[in-house]
Amino acid sequence: MIRIFNLTFLVFLFLVTKANSLIEIDITRGNLDPLPIAVSPLFQNDVSKKNSISELKIENVGSEISSVVENNLKTSGLFNPLSKEAFLQKPDIAHLKPRFEDWALIKAQALITGKVTIENKKLKVEFRLWDILAGREMMALAFTTVPSNWRRVGHIISDKVYERLTGEKGYFDTRIIYVSEEGPKTARVKKLAIMDQDGFNTKYLTLGNELVLTPRFNPTSQMVTYLSYFKNLPRVYLLDIETGTQEVVGDFPGMTFAPRFSPDGKKIIMSFAKDGNSDIYTMDLENRIVERITNHPSIDTSPSYSPDNRFITFNSDRSGYQQIYVMKSDGSNVKRISFGKGLYGTPVWSPRGDLIAFTKLHKGKFYIGVMRTDGSGERLLTENYYQEAPSWSPNGRVLIFYRETKSNDKGEGFSAKLWSIDLTGYNERQVQTETDASDPSWSSLLSN
Amino acid sequence: MYRGLLISSGFHVAIVAVSILALPFVAKKPLDIPPLISVELIQIAEKTNIPFAPKASKIIEKAKKENQKLLSEQAPPKKVKKDKKKEVQTDKNKNEISKLASKKTPTSDNKIEKLKKEKLNAVPMPDEDKQKIQPKEEKKQKPSKEINDENIKKIVQTKKPILDEKKVKQVSEFEKKEKLDLNEIAALIDKKKENLAETKKEQDKISQSSDNTMDYSKLTLSEEDALKAQIFTCWSVPIGLPFSEDLLVRVKLQLKPDGTIEKLEMMDHVKMNTPGKEKFRTLADSVRRAIQLCNPLKVPSSGYERWKNMILNFDARDMLGG
Structure with missing residues (x-):
């Protein structure tokens, strides 16, 4: 009897297991096409429109903000903003409750709607992000600021949307500092300039009397360190963007160059050259204590900290050719990581910490590339006649660098422009600047 | 003198013999034609579901064993008339048919003989054809290993395939080959038998939903x-x-x-x-x-x-x- 019972139980168990064994399919691939997104113009009522004209000299600031958002998302290469002409629903109704069928019809997968009001010299912007396919709201936020900040509101909305849909922080509410260049190649006037990452709101920080090079943002505040020639001696300077005050960093009896902040913003790391030898030094900005990091008869330069402050990458010709090295932040445990053909320079540690960007010179061509921090997985993203000085976006996805064109014997045809490229190597774009530009440096997110 | 002649002729004979035996073109051996490699184009879906093949082969082996068993049991020609016995022994398909007929319901295969008989007669009238196609209710038969006159009669009497019984399953491609459909051949000769041939084809379709041998737990x-x-x-x-x-x-x-x-x-x-x-x-x-x-x-x-x-x-x- 017990045997029969056991047997029945086993058969039952088998059947249950059989019934529950569902088909499982592993999906390990997807497409990397840009996500189709509809950015509806932000709705603005008539009163706000009047206020907008009086405050900003812009008739429809809602539409302008949506254009900023649209442009940001498009340049990221990850989104495909759909043409506004195809939109079936008006902005005011869409913001209250979008008809998802209408938006699905134009193949949108996400939708941004919003509303702008300007009252009492205050700009209030509400926006919502909708998932068209699921028919639900994904995010809703409101910002209040002074009306002149409307572009920045557009950048912040772009960052929020970008983060919600891609899973990583955005990089739109950021600024870029660079060296503005004007005039013929033999007599260039170089000034420090700062602008929004999309090329708007350019401001000049120096007058162009002295030669300036390699400006670098402090990751935590609005400070800039750069190289300037004073009385024909290159020295590292510190500039407060808000106050405009400048100071020389350290009192070195020689040339200092290639400065960069540590990730916590407390130190400046740079090269100091004396008697034909250059080594890497740090200076604490609080107590002004200078510390020597490398001590080698070769040229060590272009130092850059890892985001956790524990390591430093730099380039050195100690092997006979200029190559990239990594060491602990106290200068110990120096390891060469680049072993490819050609010369490697300007290593920059990614804010994510996983990659190091560099410039490579091989057979007369310049490359911008990335490699892992142990030197493996080298990938060259772009090749050109002359390009260098990559700088990471704060999310570690995009690199900005500058590219020069070849001039003829008379110095004609020369130009220097800023370019950006993302890690895929496909989304290469020129960054608009008012003048020729070189040596860009990307700030961290302003809204953080 | 004779000795030399003998030696000479001996050598000549030897040379001729060696020439005939050793030289290949003299031997006139038949050309060694490599055997034809038959390639069967099949649906991938039928083969990618792995448990399919072993199951099918088991079923085929079982069916073959049963056939042999049936043959051995049928060996004593006591109850079976000579002409019937011959038919059973010579055609394996008929065994299968008889088995199916005895176990389940008769299929279109069961009508082979009847159709043959009909062929011998004059061209059937349209009315007769209609009657043939009309499904008839068949009495279920008890399985019987012995083939007696009654069984054979029933097989012969079976005229129509059961049109709504479409669950006749074919377990594998191998068995499919074995099921030679004479209706198709008959249809070539007599256009009116096309209906029967079509019916058979429908029954032969291997569908994943109806096939017991498919592994239900996964996709191909x-x-x-x-x-x-x-x-x-x-x-x-x-x-x-x-x-x-x-x-x-x-x-x-x-x-x-x-x-x-x-x-x-x-x-x-x-x-x-x-x-x-x-x-x-x-x-x-x-x-x-x-x-x-x-x-x-x-x-x-x-x-x-x-x-x-x-x-x-x-x-x-x-x-x-x-």
Whole structure:
């Protein structure tokens, strides 16, 4: 009897297991096409429109903000903003409750709607992000600021949307500092300039009397360190963007160059050259204590900290050719990581910490590339006649660098422009600047 | 003198013999034609479901054994008349037919003899044809291993295939070959038998839904690949996500027969609202969008029970792993 019972139980168990064994399919691939997104113009009522004209000299600031958002998302290469002409629903109704069928019809997968009001010299912007396919709201936020900040509101909305849909922080509410260049190649006037990452709101920080090079943002505040020639001696300077005050960093009896902040913003790391030898030094900005990091008869330069402050990458010709090295932040445990053909320079540690960007010179061509921090997985993203000085976006996805064109014997045809490229190597774009530009440096997110 | 002649002729004979035996062109051997390699084009779907073949071969072996057994049992020619016995012994198919006839219901194969007889007669009138096609109710017969006169009579008397009985299964390609359909041949001769041949063809169709030998727990490779290919195009992977082991989203789907998604269940839905798991939520959102974009899924045309419920594992680790 017990045997029969056991047997029945086993058969039952088998059947249950059989019934529950569902088909499982592993999906390990997807497409990397840009996500189709509809950015509806932000709705603005008539009163706000009047206020907008009086405050900003812009008739429809809602539409302008949506254009900023649209442009940001498009340049990221990850989104495909759909043409506004195809939109079936008006902005005011869409913001209250979008008809998802209408938006699905134009193949949108996400939708941004919003509303702008300007009252009492205050700009209030509400926006919502909708998932068209699921028919639900994904995010809703409101910002209040002074009306002149409307572009920045557009950048912040772009960052929020970008983060919600891609899973990583955005990089739109950021600024870029660079060296503005004007005039013929033999007599260039170089000034420090700062602008929004999309090329708007350019401001000049120096007058162009002295030669300036390699400006670098402090990751935590609005400070800039750069190289300037004073009385024909290159020295590292510190500039407060808000106050405009400048100071020389350290009192070195020689040339200092290639400065960069540590990730916590407390130190400046740079090269100091004396008697034909250059080594890497740090200076604490609080107590002004200078510390020597490398001590080698070769040229060590272009130092850059890892985001956790524990390591430093730099380039050195100690092997006979200029190559990239990594060491602990106290200068110990120096390891060469680049072993490819050609010369490697300007290593920059990614804010994510996983990659190091560099410039490579091989057979007369310049490359911008990335490699892992142990030197493996080298990938060259772009090749050109002359390009260098990559700088990471704060999310570690995009690199900005500058590219020069070849001039003829008379110095004609020369130009220097800023370019950006993302890690895929496909989304290469020129960054608009008012003048020729070189040596860009990307700030961290302003809204953080 | 004679000795020399003998030696000479001996040598000559030897040389001629060696020439005939040793030289290949003298031997005139028949050309060694390599055997023909027959290639059968089959549907991949029928072969990729692995448990199919072993099961089928077992069934075939079993069927063959039963046939042999039947033959040996039929050996004593006591009750079977000479002409009937011959027929049974010479045609294995007939054995099978008789077996089917005795166990289940008669199929179109059972009418071979009758059809042959009819062929001998004058061209049948249209009325007669109509009668043939009309389905007749058949009495179920008890299985009997012995073939007696009654059995044979019944086989012979069976005129029509049972049109609504379409569950005659063919377990494998091998058995398919063995089932030679004389109706088709008859149809070539007599156009009026085309109906019967068509019916047989319908019965012979191997459908995944009706085939017992299919493994119900999984899809064939081609079915799975077709589904994957469709979902690949719908899934926009959030490529901004940093690599981690948390890049796997499991979704349970309940589907309608036409592939429309009836129910979508995120298997780790708790994670979606957990603070600090925003990246997982982003990935899960992209998965949800992919499924909705692919709705309805291009599901296999048969075997609904197999894929009515399925789990999709969206794994972005390969794509975001660098």
